[in-house]
Amino acid sequence: MSDASGLVAGEPAGAAVKRRQIRPKAERRQQLIDSTIRCIAQRGLSSVTMQMVTREAGLSVGIANLHFQSKDNLLKETLRFVADEYHGGQIEIMSGSDMPDLGQRLDALLDFQFGRGVTQRQKMSVWFAYYGEAGARPVYQKIVATSDRFAAQKLEALFVEIIKEGGYVGSDARELAIGYSALIDGLHLGLLVTPRELTKRCARAVARDFLRRAFPLHVR
Amino acid sequence: MSDASGLVAGEPAGAAVKRRQIRPKAERRQQLIDSTIRCIAQRGLSSVTMQMVTREAGLSVGIANLHFQSKDNLLKETLRFVADEYHGGQIEIMSGSDMPDLGQRLDALLDFQFGRGVTQRQKMSVWFAYYGEAGARPVYQKIVATSDRFAAQKLEALFVEIIKEGGYVGSDARELAIGYSALIDGLHLGLLVTPRELTKRCARAVARDFLRRAFPLHVR
DNA sequence: TGTCGGAATGAATAATCATTCATTCTAGGT
DNA sequence: ACCTAGAATGAATGATTATTCATTCCGACA
Structure with a gap:
Protein backbone atom coordinates (compact mmCIF):
# COMPACT_ATOMS: atom_id res chain seq x y z
CA MET A 1 0.00 0.00 0.00
CA SER A 2 2.14 2.80 -1.29
CA ASP A 3 -0.59 5.49 -1.23
CA ALA A 4 -2.01 5.88 2.26
CA SER A 5 -4.46 8.66 1.36
CA GLY A 6 -7.89 7.54 0.27
CA LEU A 7 -7.76 9.71 -2.80
CA VAL A 8 -5.55 9.65 -5.84
CA ALA A 9 -3.63 12.90 -6.05
CA GLY A 10 -5.62 15.63 -7.77
CA GLU A 11 -8.82 13.64 -7.94
CA PRO A 12 -12.08 15.59 -7.40
CA ALA A 13 -13.85 12.38 -6.29
CA GLY A 14 -17.46 13.48 -6.78
CA ALA A 15 -17.63 16.02 -3.99
CA ALA A 16 -14.91 18.58 -4.59
CA VAL A 17 -11.88 17.98 -2.42
CA LYS A 18 -11.64 20.68 0.22
CA ARG A 19 -8.32 22.46 0.01
CA ARG A 20 -6.95 24.31 2.97
CA GLN A 21 -6.76 28.02 2.20
CA ILE A 22 -4.74 30.62 4.01
CA ARG A 23 -6.35 34.04 4.17
CA PRO A 24 -5.54 37.27 6.02
CA LYS A 25 -6.72 37.59 9.58
CA ALA A 26 -9.23 40.39 8.93
CA GLU A 27 -10.99 38.38 6.26
CA ARG A 28 -11.32 35.29 8.45
CA ARG A 29 -12.66 37.38 11.30
CA GLN A 30 -15.37 38.86 9.12
CA GLN A 31 -16.16 35.44 7.68
CA LEU A 32 -16.69 34.09 11.19
CA ILE A 33 -18.79 37.05 12.27
CA ASP A 34 -21.03 36.66 9.22
CA SER A 35 -21.39 32.99 9.97
CA THR A 36 -22.24 33.77 13.60
CA ILE A 37 -25.00 36.12 12.46
CA ARG A 38 -26.52 33.44 10.25
CA CYS A 39 -26.34 30.87 13.03
CA ILE A 40 -27.95 33.13 15.62
CA ALA A 41 -30.76 33.97 13.20
CA GLN A 42 -31.38 30.34 12.32
CA ARG A 43 -30.94 28.64 15.67
CA GLY A 44 -31.13 31.32 18.32
CA LEU A 45 -28.37 32.82 20.42
CA SER A 46 -28.82 30.32 23.21
CA SER A 47 -28.14 27.31 21.04
CA VAL A 48 -25.29 28.58 18.93
CA THR A 49 -22.20 26.42 19.26
CA MET A 50 -18.68 26.91 18.03
CA GLN A 51 -19.02 23.80 15.92
CA MET A 52 -22.09 25.29 14.27
CA VAL A 53 -20.42 28.60 13.51
CA THR A 54 -17.19 27.18 12.12
CA ARG A 55 -19.01 24.54 10.12
CA GLU A 56 -21.30 27.20 8.61
CA ALA A 57 -18.19 29.17 7.69
CA GLY A 58 -16.64 26.07 6.14
CA LEU A 59 -13.75 26.11 8.57
CA SER A 60 -12.42 23.96 11.38
CA VAL A 61 -13.32 24.33 15.04
CA GLY A 62 -9.90 25.54 16.10
CA ILE A 63 -9.96 28.61 13.89
CA ALA A 64 -12.52 30.54 15.92
CA ASN A 65 -10.45 30.43 19.06
CA LEU A 66 -7.38 31.36 17.02
CA HIS A 67 -8.94 34.61 15.86
CA PHE A 68 -11.30 35.40 18.73
CA GLN A 69 -9.72 33.70 21.77
CA SER A 70 -13.10 32.54 23.07
CA LYS A 71 -16.72 32.04 22.17
CA ASP A 72 -17.69 34.83 24.49
CA ASN A 73 -15.44 37.20 22.62
CA LEU A 74 -16.73 36.09 19.24
CA LEU A 75 -20.25 36.87 20.39
CA LYS A 76 -19.23 40.26 21.72
CA MET B 1 -18.85 6.47 65.38
CA SER B 2 -22.36 5.24 66.04
CA ASP B 3 -24.09 8.25 64.45
CA ALA B 4 -23.13 8.51 60.78
CA SER B 5 -25.17 11.68 60.12
CA GLY B 6 -23.41 14.95 60.86
CA LEU B 7 -26.34 16.17 62.89
CA VAL B 8 -27.88 14.98 66.10
CA ALA B 9 -31.52 14.06 65.54
CA GLY B 10 -33.79 17.10 65.71
CA GLU B 11 -31.01 19.61 66.01
CA PRO B 12 -31.41 22.91 64.08
CA ALA B 13 -27.59 23.25 63.91
CA GLY B 14 -27.35 26.94 63.12
CA ALA B 15 -28.87 26.80 59.66
CA ALA B 16 -32.35 25.38 59.97
CA VAL B 17 -32.54 21.76 58.92
CA LYS B 18 -34.37 21.51 55.61
CA ARG B 19 -37.41 19.35 55.89
CA ARG B 20 -38.97 17.77 52.85
CA GLN B 21 -42.40 19.21 52.20
CA ILE B 22 -45.14 17.77 50.07
CA ARG B 23 -47.27 20.35 48.26
CA PRO B 24 -49.97 20.19 45.59
CA LYS B 25 -48.89 20.04 42.00
CA ALA B 26 -50.23 23.48 40.98
CA GLU B 27 -48.32 25.18 43.75
CA ARG B 28 -45.03 23.54 42.82
CA ARG B 29 -45.52 24.41 39.18
CA GLN B 30 -46.01 28.09 40.01
CA GLN B 31 -43.07 28.01 42.37
CA LEU B 32 -40.85 26.68 39.60
CA ILE B 33 -42.13 29.19 37.05
CA ASP B 34 -41.45 32.06 39.46
CA SER B 35 -38.00 30.72 40.06
CA THR B 36 -37.41 30.43 36.31
CA ILE B 37 -38.37 34.08 35.85
CA ARG B 38 -35.89 35.16 38.49
CA CYS B 39 -33.14 33.04 36.97
CA ILE B 40 -33.69 34.33 33.44
CA ALA B 41 -33.65 37.91 34.70
CA GLN B 42 -30.47 37.39 36.67
CA ARG B 43 -28.45 35.17 34.38
CA GLY B 44 -30.04 35.38 30.95
CA LEU B 45 -32.14 32.83 29.12
CA SER B 46 -29.14 31.25 27.43
CA SER B 47 -27.39 30.35 30.64
CA VAL B 48 -30.31 29.15 32.71
CA THR B 49 -29.86 25.58 33.90
CA MET B 50 -32.22 23.22 35.62
CA GLN B 51 -29.89 23.13 38.61
CA MET B 52 -30.11 26.90 38.85
CA VAL B 53 -33.89 26.97 38.69
CA THR B 54 -34.51 24.20 41.18
CA ARG B 55 -31.89 25.49 43.57
CA GLU B 56 -33.43 28.98 43.43
CA ALA B 57 -36.77 27.40 44.22
CA GLY B 58 -35.22 25.49 47.10
CA LEU B 59 -36.06 22.15 45.55
CA SER B 60 -34.18 19.23 44.10
CA VAL B 61 -33.24 18.80 40.45
CA GLY B 62 -35.61 15.95 39.80
CA ILE B 63 -38.70 17.92 40.66
CA ALA B 64 -38.71 20.09 37.55
CA ASN B 65 -38.85 17.14 35.23
CA LEU B 66 -41.53 15.61 37.40
CA HIS B 67 -43.86 18.56 36.90
CA PHE B 68 -42.76 19.84 33.49
CA GLN B 69 -41.37 16.75 31.72
CA SER B 70 -38.48 18.72 30.23
CA LYS B 71 -36.55 21.96 30.42
CA ASP B 72 -37.94 23.00 27.08
CA ASN B 73 -41.45 22.64 28.40
CA LEU B 74 -40.68 24.56 31.58
CA LEU B 75 -39.41 27.45 29.47
CA LYS B 76 -42.48 27.35 27.26
C1' DT C 1 -50.97 4.34 65.76
C1' DG C 2 -50.01 2.05 61.40
C1' DT C 3 -50.21 1.93 56.39
C1' DC C 4 -49.44 3.40 51.81
C1' DG C 5 -49.82 6.34 47.49
C1' DG C 6 -47.15 9.19 45.45
C1' DA C 7 -44.33 13.60 46.08
C1' DA C 8 -39.56 14.62 46.51
C1' DT C 9 -34.73 13.56 46.37
C1' DG C 10 -30.04 13.51 44.29
C1' DA C 11 -26.35 10.35 42.70
C1' DA C 12 -25.48 8.43 38.34
C1' DT C 13 -25.65 8.54 33.26
C1' DA C 14 -25.04 9.91 28.77
C1' DA C 15 -24.69 13.57 25.78
C1' DT C 16 -22.95 18.08 24.38
C1' DC C 17 -19.74 21.65 24.20
C1' DA C 18 -15.65 25.06 24.57
C1' DT C 19 -11.02 24.96 24.42
C1' DT C 20 -6.35 23.12 23.64
C1' DC C 21 -2.33 21.93 21.01
C1' DA C 22 0.57 18.69 18.37
C1' DT C 23 0.55 18.26 13.70
C1' DT C 24 -0.18 19.47 8.78
C1' DC C 25 -0.16 22.33 5.11
C1' DT C 26 0.10 26.82 2.43
C1' DA C 27 2.09 30.66 0.12
C1' DG C 28 5.34 34.28 -0.18
C1' DG C 29 10.20 35.14 -0.19
C1' DT C 30 14.81 33.82 -1.81
C1' DA D 1 13.04 24.59 -6.49
C1' DC D 2 13.41 25.07 -1.57
C1' DC D 3 12.46 27.04 3.01
C1' DT D 4 9.92 28.74 6.64
C1' DA D 5 6.56 31.60 9.32
C1' DG D 6 2.48 31.07 10.80
C1' DA D 7 -2.45 29.89 9.24
C1' DA D 8 -5.42 25.98 9.63
C1' DT D 9 -6.78 21.51 11.25
C1' DG D 10 -9.42 18.24 14.27
C1' DA D 11 -8.85 14.51 17.74
C1' DA D 12 -8.58 14.67 22.58
C1' DT D 13 -9.75 16.69 27.07
C1' DG D 14 -12.27 18.23 30.81
C1' DA D 15 -16.19 20.69 32.25
C1' DT D 16 -21.29 21.30 32.11
C1' DT D 17 -25.75 19.85 31.67
C1' DA D 18 -30.48 17.55 30.99
C1' DT D 19 -32.63 13.59 32.26
C1' DT D 20 -33.40 9.24 34.70
C1' DC D 21 -34.86 6.31 38.44
C1' DA D 22 -33.99 3.63 42.68
C1' DT D 23 -34.74 5.21 47.09
C1' DT D 24 -36.59 8.06 50.89
C1' DC D 25 -39.96 10.07 53.39
C1' DC D 26 -44.28 12.88 54.12
C1' DG D 27 -49.03 13.14 55.52
C1' DA D 28 -53.88 11.86 54.68
C1' DC D 29 -56.77 8.32 56.07
C1' DA D 30 -58.40 4.33 58.42
Missing part, protein backbone atom coordinates in the same frame (compact mmCIF):
# COMPACT_ATOMS: atom_id res chain seq x y z
CA GLU A 77 -17.47 41.17 18.48
CA THR A 78 -20.47 40.05 16.47
CA LEU A 79 -22.74 42.31 18.49
CA ARG A 80 -20.33 45.17 18.06
CA PHE A 81 -20.37 44.65 14.31
CA VAL A 82 -24.16 44.59 14.06
CA ALA A 83 -24.56 47.61 16.33
CA ASP A 84 -21.99 49.60 14.38
CA GLU A 85 -23.57 48.72 11.09
CA TYR A 86 -27.02 49.77 12.25
CA HIS A 87 -26.16 52.93 14.11
CA GLY A 88 -23.43 53.87 11.65
CA GLY A 89 -25.87 53.83 8.75
CA GLN A 90 -28.37 55.90 10.69
CA ILE A 91 -25.80 58.43 11.80
CA GLU A 92 -24.52 58.90 8.27
CA ILE A 93 -28.00 59.74 7.03
CA MET A 94 -28.87 62.02 9.93
CA SER A 95 -25.68 64.02 9.68
CA GLY A 96 -25.99 63.98 5.90
CA SER A 97 -24.85 67.46 4.93
CA ASP A 98 -25.24 66.34 1.31
CA MET A 99 -28.99 66.44 1.84
CA PRO A 100 -30.00 69.96 2.77
CA ASP A 101 -33.75 69.36 2.73
CA LEU A 102 -34.71 68.15 6.18
CA GLY A 103 -37.95 66.43 5.20
CA GLN A 104 -36.03 64.52 2.56
CA ARG A 105 -33.55 63.43 5.19
CA LEU A 106 -36.38 62.00 7.27
CA ASP A 107 -37.51 59.95 4.30
CA ALA A 108 -34.00 58.67 3.75
CA LEU A 109 -33.98 57.62 7.39
CA LEU A 110 -37.23 55.72 6.94
CA ASP A 111 -35.84 54.05 3.84
CA PHE A 112 -32.82 52.91 5.77
CA GLN A 113 -34.77 51.73 8.79
CA PHE A 114 -37.25 49.69 6.77
CA GLY A 115 -35.13 48.94 3.75
CA ARG A 116 -33.38 45.76 2.79
CA GLY A 117 -30.26 46.06 4.89
CA VAL A 118 -31.62 46.53 8.36
CA THR A 119 -34.84 44.62 8.40
CA GLN A 120 -33.49 41.42 7.01
CA ARG A 121 -34.80 38.84 9.41
CA GLN A 122 -31.24 37.75 10.04
CA LYS A 123 -30.08 41.07 11.34
CA MET A 124 -33.22 41.66 13.41
CA SER A 125 -32.92 38.27 15.00
CA VAL A 126 -29.39 38.99 16.06
CA TRP A 127 -30.27 42.43 17.28
CA PHE A 128 -33.01 41.24 19.60
CA ALA A 129 -31.21 38.10 20.64
CA TYR A 130 -28.64 40.33 22.25
CA TYR A 131 -31.21 42.70 23.68
CA GLY A 132 -32.76 39.66 25.30
CA GLU A 133 -29.54 38.86 27.10
CA ALA A 134 -28.66 42.47 27.82
CA GLY A 135 -30.69 42.49 31.03
CA ALA A 136 -28.32 39.93 32.48
CA ARG A 137 -25.10 40.91 30.70
CA PRO A 138 -23.77 44.40 31.34
CA VAL A 139 -21.15 43.88 28.63
CA TYR A 140 -23.84 43.80 25.99
CA GLN A 141 -25.53 46.86 27.48
CA LYS A 142 -22.26 48.71 27.24
CA ILE A 143 -21.58 47.78 23.62
CA VAL A 144 -25.03 48.80 22.49
CA ALA A 145 -25.21 51.90 24.69
CA THR A 146 -22.04 53.33 23.22
CA SER A 147 -23.24 53.60 19.63
CA ASP A 148 -26.84 54.04 20.72
CA ARG A 149 -26.12 57.18 22.69
CA PHE A 150 -24.33 58.72 19.75
CA ALA A 151 -27.19 57.94 17.36
CA ALA A 152 -29.67 59.36 19.85
CA GLN A 153 -27.76 62.62 19.98
CA LYS A 154 -27.69 62.89 16.21
CA LEU A 155 -31.41 62.24 16.01
CA GLU A 156 -32.14 64.84 18.64
CA ALA A 157 -29.97 67.36 16.79
CA LEU A 158 -31.86 66.68 13.58
CA PHE A 159 -35.17 67.14 15.34
CA VAL A 160 -33.96 70.41 16.86
CA GLU A 161 -33.20 71.71 13.38
CA ILE A 162 -36.58 70.62 12.09
CA ILE A 163 -38.45 72.14 15.01
CA LYS A 164 -36.64 75.43 14.50
CA GLU A 165 -37.26 75.44 10.76
CA GLY A 166 -40.91 74.53 11.10
CA GLY A 167 -41.58 76.65 14.15
CA TYR A 168 -43.28 73.76 15.92
CA VAL A 169 -44.04 75.24 19.30
CA GLY A 170 -44.51 73.04 22.33
CA SER A 171 -42.47 70.20 20.87
CA ASP A 172 -39.55 68.82 22.80
CA ALA A 173 -36.85 67.44 20.50
CA ARG A 174 -35.45 65.10 23.10
CA GLU A 175 -38.81 63.59 23.95
CA LEU A 176 -39.68 63.15 20.29
CA ALA A 177 -36.32 61.52 19.57
CA ILE A 178 -36.80 59.04 22.40
CA GLY A 179 -40.28 58.28 21.14
CA TYR A 180 -39.23 57.83 17.55
CA SER A 181 -36.33 55.53 18.43
CA ALA A 182 -38.57 53.44 20.65
CA LEU A 183 -41.21 53.27 17.94
CA ILE A 184 -38.68 52.02 15.39
CA ASP A 185 -37.40 49.38 17.80
CA GLY A 186 -40.92 48.27 18.58
CA LEU A 187 -41.84 48.02 14.92
CA HIS A 188 -38.76 45.95 14.16
CA LEU A 189 -39.73 43.71 17.03
CA GLY A 190 -43.18 43.31 15.55
CA LEU A 191 -41.72 42.46 12.16
CA LEU A 192 -39.63 39.78 13.81
CA VAL A 193 -42.15 38.19 16.14
CA THR A 194 -45.41 38.55 14.24
CA PRO A 195 -44.38 38.85 10.59
CA ARG A 196 -47.76 37.52 9.52
CA GLU A 197 -49.62 40.45 11.02
CA LEU A 198 -47.26 43.30 10.30
CA THR A 199 -45.77 43.95 6.90
CA LYS A 200 -42.72 46.06 6.26
CA ARG A 201 -44.87 48.44 4.25
CA CYS A 202 -47.29 48.88 7.12
CA ALA A 203 -44.52 49.39 9.65
CA ARG A 204 -43.01 52.09 7.48
CA ALA A 205 -46.39 53.81 7.19
CA VAL A 206 -46.82 53.81 10.97
CA ALA A 207 -43.39 55.33 11.52
CA ARG A 208 -44.09 57.93 8.87
CA ASP A 209 -47.39 58.76 10.52
CA PHE A 210 -45.54 59.47 13.76
CA LEU A 211 -43.26 61.90 11.97
CA ARG A 212 -46.18 63.52 10.16
CA ARG A 213 -47.98 64.24 13.41
CA ALA A 214 -44.82 65.71 14.88
CA PHE A 215 -43.62 67.65 11.83
CA PRO A 216 -46.64 68.20 9.56
CA LEU A 217 -44.88 70.82 7.42
CA HIS A 218 -41.93 68.55 6.68
CA VAL A 219 -43.54 65.19 6.12
CA ARG A 220 -46.03 65.18 3.28
CA GLU B 77 -44.84 27.36 30.24
CA THR B 78 -42.92 30.23 31.78
CA LEU B 79 -43.31 32.29 28.63
CA ARG B 80 -47.00 31.46 28.52
CA PHE B 81 -47.38 32.67 32.09
CA VAL B 82 -45.58 35.97 31.49
CA ALA B 83 -47.45 36.61 28.24
CA ASP B 84 -50.80 35.90 29.84
CA GLU B 85 -50.05 38.11 32.81
CA TYR B 86 -49.03 41.03 30.61
CA HIS B 87 -51.70 40.82 27.98
CA GLY B 88 -54.34 39.76 30.45
CA GLY B 89 -53.80 42.87 32.54
CA GLN B 90 -53.94 45.08 29.48
CA ILE B 91 -57.07 43.47 28.14
CA GLU B 92 -58.86 43.84 31.43
CA ILE B 93 -58.19 47.57 31.48
CA MET B 94 -59.07 48.11 27.84
CA SER B 95 -62.36 46.27 28.05
CA GLY B 96 -63.01 47.89 31.42
CA SER B 97 -66.73 48.63 31.29
CA ASP B 98 -66.38 49.83 34.87
CA MET B 99 -64.55 52.85 33.53
CA PRO B 100 -66.88 54.73 31.18
CA ASP B 101 -64.57 57.70 30.61
CA LEU B 102 -62.32 56.81 27.71
CA GLY B 103 -59.54 59.26 28.51
CA GLN B 104 -59.41 57.86 32.02
CA ARG B 105 -59.10 54.38 30.59
CA LEU B 106 -56.06 55.48 28.59
CA ASP B 107 -54.45 56.75 31.76
CA ALA B 108 -55.17 53.48 33.50
CA LEU B 109 -53.47 51.72 30.60
CA LEU B 110 -50.40 53.92 30.97
CA ASP B 111 -50.33 53.24 34.69
CA PHE B 112 -50.39 49.55 34.03
CA GLN B 113 -47.77 49.66 31.30
CA PHE B 114 -45.31 51.72 33.32
CA GLY B 115 -46.37 50.73 36.79
CA ARG B 116 -44.71 48.38 39.21
CA GLY B 117 -45.97 45.09 37.89
CA VAL B 118 -44.95 45.17 34.27
CA THR B 119 -41.79 47.17 34.23
CA GLN B 120 -40.03 45.30 36.94
CA ARG B 121 -36.68 44.57 35.40
CA GLN B 122 -37.31 40.89 36.05
CA LYS B 123 -40.40 40.70 33.92
CA MET B 124 -38.95 42.84 31.15
CA SER B 125 -35.84 40.72 31.01
CA VAL B 126 -37.89 37.60 30.58
CA TRP B 127 -40.13 39.21 28.01
CA PHE B 128 -37.28 40.23 25.75
CA ALA B 129 -35.22 37.15 26.35
CA TYR B 130 -37.98 35.20 24.67
CA TYR B 131 -38.44 37.78 21.92
CA GLY B 132 -34.75 37.33 21.21
CA GLU B 133 -35.21 33.64 20.62
CA ALA B 134 -38.52 34.00 18.84
CA GLY B 135 -36.86 34.57 15.49
CA ALA B 136 -35.45 31.07 15.64
CA ARG B 137 -38.23 29.35 17.60
CA PRO B 138 -41.69 29.31 16.04
CA VAL B 139 -43.10 27.86 19.26
CA TYR B 140 -42.35 31.09 21.07
CA GLN B 141 -43.82 33.14 18.25
CA LYS B 142 -46.99 31.16 18.51
CA ILE B 143 -47.35 31.52 22.27
CA VAL B 144 -46.84 35.27 22.15
CA ALA B 145 -48.89 35.81 18.99
CA THR B 146 -51.95 34.18 20.52
CA SER B 147 -52.41 36.60 23.38
CA ASP B 148 -50.82 39.45 21.44
CA ARG B 149 -53.40 39.32 18.69
CA PHE B 150 -56.23 39.45 21.18
CA ALA B 151 -54.74 42.45 22.97
CA ALA B 152 -54.21 44.21 19.65
CA GLN B 153 -57.87 43.78 18.78
CA LYS B 154 -58.96 45.19 22.12
CA LEU B 155 -56.69 48.18 21.71
CA GLU B 156 -57.97 48.83 18.21
CA ALA B 157 -61.55 48.63 19.46
CA LEU B 158 -60.79 51.14 22.19
CA PHE B 159 -59.21 53.50 19.70
CA VAL B 160 -62.23 53.15 17.40
CA GLU B 161 -64.50 54.27 20.25
CA ILE B 162 -62.22 57.19 21.06
CA ILE B 163 -61.97 58.29 17.44
CA LYS B 164 -65.76 58.21 17.11
CA GLU B 165 -66.30 60.09 20.36
CA GLY B 166 -63.69 62.73 19.56
CA GLY B 167 -64.50 63.01 15.88
CA TYR B 168 -60.84 62.71 14.96
CA VAL B 169 -60.99 62.69 11.18
CA GLY B 170 -58.20 61.15 9.12
CA SER B 171 -57.10 58.87 11.94
CA ASP B 172 -56.88 55.16 11.36
CA ALA B 173 -57.52 53.17 14.54
CA ARG B 174 -55.61 50.15 13.34
CA GLU B 175 -52.53 52.10 12.37
CA LEU B 176 -52.56 54.02 15.65
CA ALA B 177 -52.94 50.80 17.63
CA ILE B 178 -49.98 49.23 15.89
CA GLY B 179 -47.95 52.35 16.51
CA TYR B 180 -48.87 52.58 20.16
CA SER B 181 -48.10 48.92 20.85
CA ALA B 182 -44.76 49.23 19.10
CA LEU B 183 -43.97 52.39 21.02
CA ILE B 184 -44.67 50.69 24.34
CA ASP B 185 -42.51 47.71 23.42
CA GLY B 186 -39.71 50.00 22.32
CA LEU B 187 -39.88 52.03 25.53
CA HIS B 188 -39.77 48.89 27.65
CA LEU B 189 -36.75 47.81 25.66
CA GLY B 190 -35.09 51.13 26.36
CA LEU B 191 -35.83 50.81 30.07
CA LEU B 192 -34.18 47.41 30.03
CA VAL B 193 -31.11 48.10 27.93
CA THR B 194 -30.28 51.71 28.81
CA PRO B 195 -31.85 52.28 32.23
CA ARG B 196 -29.32 55.03 32.92
CA GLU B 197 -30.59 57.17 30.08
CA LEU B 198 -34.31 56.50 30.21
CA THR B 199 -36.32 56.72 33.38
CA LYS B 200 -39.72 55.19 33.88
CA ARG B 201 -41.17 58.63 34.36
CA CYS B 202 -39.74 59.82 31.06
CA ALA B 203 -40.93 56.73 29.20
CA ARG B 204 -44.43 57.28 30.50
CA ALA B 205 -44.35 60.91 29.39
CA VAL B 206 -43.29 59.89 25.89
CA ALA B 207 -46.10 57.37 25.59
CA ARG B 208 -48.58 59.92 26.90
CA ASP B 209 -47.34 62.42 24.35
CA PHE B 210 -48.10 59.95 21.59
CA LEU B 211 -51.66 59.60 22.84
CA ARG B 212 -52.04 63.34 23.24
CA ARG B 213 -51.06 63.97 19.63
CA ALA B 214 -53.51 61.32 18.47
CA PHE B 215 -56.40 62.15 20.79
CA PRO B 216 -55.93 65.76 21.99
CA LEU B 217 -59.48 66.02 23.35
CA HIS B 218 -59.11 62.94 25.51
CA VAL B 219 -55.61 63.22 26.89
CA ARG B 220 -54.98 66.32 28.98
